[in-house]
Amino acid sequence: MKQSETTVIHGFLDNRIFGIISGIAGEMGVRAFVIGGYVRDCFLGRQGKDIDIVVEGSGIELAEAVAAAVGSKVSVFRNFGTAMLKYKGMEVEFVGARKESYRRDSRKPLVENGTLEDDQLRRDFTINAMAFSLQKEDFGALVDPFGGIRDLAAGIIRTPLDPDTTYSDDPLRMIRAIRFATKLSDGQRQFTIVPESLESIRRNRGRLSILSRERIAEELNKILVCARPSTGFRLLDETGLLELILPQLVSLKGTENVDGHCHKENFSHTLEVVDNVASAELQAIAGGCLKDYVNVDGVEEERPRTAPNVWLRWAALLHDIGKPATKRFDKASGWTFHGHEVVGARMVPGIFKSLRMPLNEKMKYVGKLVLLHLRPIALVTEEVTDSAVRRLLFDAGNDIDDLMLLCNADITSKNPRKVERLKKNFALVSRKLAEVEEKDAIRNFKNPVTGEYIMELYGIPPCRQIGELKEYVKNAILDGAIGNDFEAADRLLREKAAEMGLVPVK
Ligand code: ATP
Ligand code: MG
Numbered sequence: 290m291k292q293s294e295t296t297v298i299h300g301f302l303d304n305r306i307f308g309i310i311s312g313i314a315g316e317m318g319v320r321a322f323v324i325g326g327y328v329r330d331c332f333l334g335r336q337g338k339d340i341d342i343v344v345e346g347s348g349i350e351l352a353e354a355v356a357a358a359v360g361s362k363v364s365v366f367r368n369f370g371t372a373m374l375k376y377k378g379m380e381v382e383f384v385g386a387r388k389e390s391y392r393r394d395s396r397k398p399l400v401e402n403g404t405l406e407d408d409q410l411r412r413d414f415t416i417n418a419m420a421f422s423l424q425k426e427d428f429g430a431l432v433d434p435f436g437g438i439r440d441l442a443a444g445i446i447r448t449p450l451d452p453d454t455t456y457s458d459d460p461l462r463m464i465r466a467i468r469f470a471t472k473l474s475d476g477q478r479q480f481t482i483v484p485e486s487l488e489s490i491r492r493n494r495g496r497l498s499i500l501s502r503e504r505i506a507e508e509l510n511k512i513l514v515c516a517r518p519s520t521g522f523r524l525l526d527e528t529g530l531l532e533l534i535l536p537q538l539v540s541l542k543g544t545e546n547v548d549g550h551c552h553k554e555n556f557s558h559t560l561e562v563v564d565n566v567a568s569a570e571l572q573a574i575a576g577g578c579l580k581d582y583v584n585v586d587g588v589e590e591e592r593p594r595t596a597p598n599v600w601l602r603w604a605a606l607l608h609d610i611g612k613p614a615t616k617r618f619d620k621a622s623g624w625t626f627h628g629h630e631v632v633g634a635r636m637v638p639g640i641f642k643s644l645r646m647p648l649n650e651k652m653k654y655v656g657k658l659v660l661l662h663l664r665p666i667a668l669v670t671e672e673v674t675d676s677a678v679r680r681l682l683f684d685a686g687n688d689i690d691d692l693m694l695l696c697n698a699d700i701t702s703k704n705p706r707k708v709e710r711l712k713k714n715f716a717l718v719s720r721k722l723a724e725v726e727e728k729d730a731i732r733n734f735k736n737p738v739t740g741e742y743i744m745e746l747y748g749i750p751p752c753r754q755i756g757e758l759k760e761y762v763k764n765a766i767l768d769g770a771i772g773n774d775f776e777a778a779d780r781l782l783r784e785k786a787a788e789m790g791l792v793p794v795k
Contacts, residue, residue, distance in 0.1 A: 301331040302421060302429050306359070306376045310342060311423040313354050319346035322405055322420040322432065329416050332441050333473065340381045343408050343420065348372055348383035355381075370400075387411065391458040396499055398458070405432065413455065413462045414469065415440045415447050444480045446470055452489035460496035463530060464508040471512050471521035482524070490528040497533050505534055506644040513602040516567055519560035522606075526556075537640060538606070540613045545624075552624035555612050558701055559605075565698035566605040570597055573694065582687045600651050601691050604658035605698065610636050611659075634660035658692055661685055665696040669714035678721050679767045682731040689732060693719060729773050736763050737778035747786065748794035761785050 302308075307323065314321035321344045330337040344351050349365055352372030356363035363374045371384045388403030389411045398411075405420060412418035415435040422430040431438070435449040446466050448455035456463050466482050467490075473480040482490070497505070512521035522538070525531040532539050541555040573579045579594040611633030612626045619625060637656040641648055664681050685692045700711045726732055736759055743755050762771075762778050762785075771777040783793070 301328075302423075304379075306340070306355075306379070306381060307423060307428075309358055310351070310355055310381075311425060311428060313358060314344065314351060314423060315425055317346070317351060317354065319344050319351065320405065321345075321351060321423045323423065324408070324420040325412070325417050328419040328421055328431075329437070329441065332438065338379055340379055342381060342383045342423075343386050343405065344383060345386045345404055348385040352381075352383035355383075389458075394499060396459045396461060406434065409434055410449060412449060413459075413465055415449055416445075416469075418449055444474075444478045446480055446482045446486065448486060452486045453493060456489055456493040457496055460493065460500055461504055461508065463490045463493065463497070463528070464505065464512075464525075466490065467521050467524040467528070467530075468508055468512050468515075470524060471515045471518065474520055475516065487524075487528060490530070494529045494533060497530065502643065502645040506646050509534070509644070510599045513563070513606065514597040514599050516571065517564050518567055518602060518606075519564045522560055522563070534644075535640070537610050537636065541609065545616075545618075547618050547624075548620075550618070550623040552616070555609050559609055561701045562608060562695075562698050563602060563605040565701070566601060566695060567597070569694050569698055570601060579690060579694075580687075598691070600654050601658070601695065604655045604662075604691070605695055607633060607637060607640065607655065608659050608662045608695065608699065609633065610640070630660050630663050654688060657685070657688060658695055661692055662695055662699060665693055665718050666699070666711065666715065668718050669711075673718060673721050675721075675725055676768045678718075678725045679729060679731050679769065682722065682726060683734050683767055686732055686734075689722065693722070729769075731767070731773065734763075734766075734773065736766075737773070737775040738762050738782050743782070743786075746793050746795070747791045749791070754789060754791070758782055758785060758789075 302323070310321055321342055323340060324343045325341045327337040327340045342348070342351070348370060349367070349372045352363050352365070352374055356374045359374075359376055361374045361376055363372050365372045369384075370387075371382060373380055373382045375381070386403045386405055386408040388401045388407035389398035391398045409418045409420065409432070415437040417437070418433075418435055419437040420432040422428060422432060435447075440447055446469055448462070448466075466486060470480045470482050512518055512525075515521065522531065525534065526539065526542075538556070538559070541559055543556075544551050544554050570579065574594050574597070577593055579598075581592050581594050581598070582589050583592060584590075609626075609629060611629035611631070614632050615626045615629040617625050617627070634656045637652060637659060638648065641652045641655075646652065661681075661684060664684070668677055668681065682689055697712075697715055700708055700715070702708050702711070738759060740751070740755050740759065743749075743758055744751065749755070762782055765771045765781055766773050766778065771781055786793075
């Protein structure tokens with residue numbers, strides 16, 4: 290290990306918490322350091338909201354003493370030897386410095402107490418292994434044994450040890466490397482994984498088998514919420530990891546040519562759509578135009594969206610996943626993917642299950658968006674009737690804005706005239722949606738006549754007729770034959786029920 294630098298950087302540790310930790314660690318006679326993401330983000334000019342503190346001693350004891358001093362609660366995780374406290378909206382995590390050794394069949398290392406140097410050696414990347422001293426005598430000094438600063442300036446992701454050892458010991462680091470390359474790159478600087486490291490990831494990709502699917506999905510989610518997720522998915526593909534994680538996505542690759550007809554390259558198209566969704570969503574969030582609907586004690590509450598919705602990104606990633614299975618060549622119409630939205634929506638549960646992702650309303654939302662992703666644009670090729678718009682609103686419900694965002698992001702044609710026409714039509718559908726919603730409030734449509742009401746009115750038990758009557762009334766409202774109100778619905782219900790031979794009991 291190289292001699293650590295002793296530059297003291299002013300300004301990064303102005304937060305009062307660092308002085309407090311420094312004082313208490315001094316009294317306890319242990320050395321403490323800020324380490325990892327917080328240090329890296331300081332140099333990138335980003336404000337991290339989590340602080341990691343490493344202590345040559347007990348992380349839990351130091352955390353408890355600091356918590357007592359600042360009057361905050363501490364959460365202790367004895368199994369991991371860590372403790373966390375909140376200070377003015379920041380999460381401060383304490384851990385004892387460790388020395389690790391790995392076994393072949395597990396990413397759980399054998400852990401012993403160690404020094405700062407031991408601890409830095411077990412970190413994943415040079416840019417994540419930098420530390421600031423919290424000792425009184427050199428408060429704020431940068432301890433950077435592997436040239437993290439140099440790599441940060443050059444936009445390089447490199448492991449402190451031999452990459453084969455680093456990745457084989459804990460294969461999660463392979464996906465983390467890709468995550469950091471995606472997350473840290475921006476308009477000004479591109480982060481790249483050094484070639485030896487990329488080759489090593491390719492070589493060690495089989496080690497992924499010792500990871501739990503949940504951990505893999507967690508990393509994928511972090512890549513998806515980045516500003517340009519395509520960077521990560523291209524790297525996952527190039528290293529052969531994607532084939533192991535999401536083979537269905539790899540099946541989208543390639544084009545085929547028959548009689549001079551070539552279809553779209555669906556892998557690149559998909560990644561372009563994911564990026565489009567990411568930037569449109571970020572813009573909409575900044576403009577305060579998107580809402581989330583959360584269930585609080587059974588009541589739905591509307592909140593402005595403040596952070597990316599990872600499930601919308603999943604919907605973008607999977608929107609064309611049914612294309613390989615539905616691809617046909619027809620002499621008259623060329624390449625077609627008829628029904629790919631239906632097949633794609635049906636594939637969603639299997640994909641979610643394979644990655645141990647939630648099989649709840651999040652999965653249903655993704656399936657629904659995949660199923661409906663062609664509907665808004667299909668509307669414009671026909672006449673945009675109020676009835677068609679009402680049905681779309683009814684089917685999409687509160688997810689209509691996300692669906693429209695996805696549908697707009699799906700316009701990736703390279704033909705400017707086609708793009709202009711589609712965007713114009715799309716704007717027309719958006720306007721029409723707003724008009725119809727304003728007039729008829731279909732988005733939260735609830736049938737004004739319920740099953741209970743019908744059973745009571747006619748004194749009948751649950752039966753098929755009830756479903757038929759409800760459906761009849763619903764269709765009349767969506768078709769605009771009657772208004773969306775109880776009186777009109779009740780009148781129509783009674784007419785139809787009389788035709789069916791039903792007589793009210795009261
Ligand atoms: P983020 O801003 O995304 O949270 P971070 O660098 O803080 O970035 P974390 O996952 O929170 O990332 O981890 C904190 C630190 O712990 C990292 O900077 C790194 O030093 C170390 N670390 C985390 N996971 C690993 C791992 N699997 N192998 C080695 N070191 C790791
Ligand atoms: Mg962190």
